[in-house]
Amino acid sequence: MKSLQATVMTSRKIVQEMNRRASQRRLTVADAEKLLAMINELLRRVPDALNAQDPPPKESKQTGNHRLPDDWSPSEDILYWAEANCPTLDLNEEQEKFEVHYQSVGGARGLRKNWNLAFKSWLLNARKFESDRRARNPTKQTREEKREEITRATLRTDVDDPF
Numbered sequence: 001m002k003s004l005q006a007t008v009m010t011s012r013k014i015v016q017e018m019n020r021r022a023s024q025r026r027l028t029v030a031d032a033e034k035l036l037a038m039i040n041e042l043l044r045r046v047p048d049a050l051n052a053q054d055p056p057p058k059e060s061k062q063t064g065n066h067r068l069p070d071d072w073s074p075s076e077d078i079l080y081w082a083e084a085n086c087p088t089l090d091l092n093e094e095q096e097k098f099e100v101h102y103q104s105v106g107g108a109r110g111l112r113k114n115w116n117l118a119f120k121s122w123l124l125n126a127r128k129f130e131s132d133r134r135a136r137n138p139t140k141q142t143r144e145e146k147r148e149e150i151t152r153a154t155l156r157t158d159v160d161d162p163f
Contacts, residue, residue, distance in 0.1 A: 014038050065111035068102040075116045082120075086127045088142050098122045 018035045074082075074095060082091055098119055102110055112118045130142070 010042055014042070064113050065108075066113075067110055068099065068112070068115055072099070072115055074119050078116050078120055082123050086123050088130060088144060089123060089126055090143055091123075094123060094126050095119070 014035055018032070021031060079091065082089070102112075102118075
């Protein structure tokens with residue numbers, strides 16, 4: 001089928017060239033004979049092109065990829081890494097966002113070979129987005145910072161309050 005398409009495209013180009021030269025009144029008899037010979041050669045190839053079979057489809061490169069299992073949870077190694085490298089992130093919230101995202105994505109975008117590495121990549125991106133957010137709005141606090149501030153305020157109130 002592809003060879004037939006190529007033949008048709010070539011014949012279209014020849015006809016366009018013939019029309020262009022004819023409109024410029026530069027189409028000589030010799031040019032017309034050459035173009036007609038080319039068209040006849042293409043027409044001779046059409047039956048071959050119709051009988052030609054397309055090459056077999058290539059094997060999928062996605063062997064080994066699979067959807068996120070319903071019972072998936074990050075490995076202990078990834079959790080230790082996250083605690084050490086992403087202390088400001090709420091890991092439970094990020095895991096929930098990760099799972100919801102990949103369970104809702106269809107097609108090839110929802111397939112991964114290694115879900116732990118995909119989650120690590122998710123956390124790295126979340127850390128980057130958080131630092132970008134802080135750079136744009138430096139007064140915005142993370143949940144952890146808010147908790148610490150509330151705890152400090154509560155402790156100060158307890159000390160100052162005699163009752």
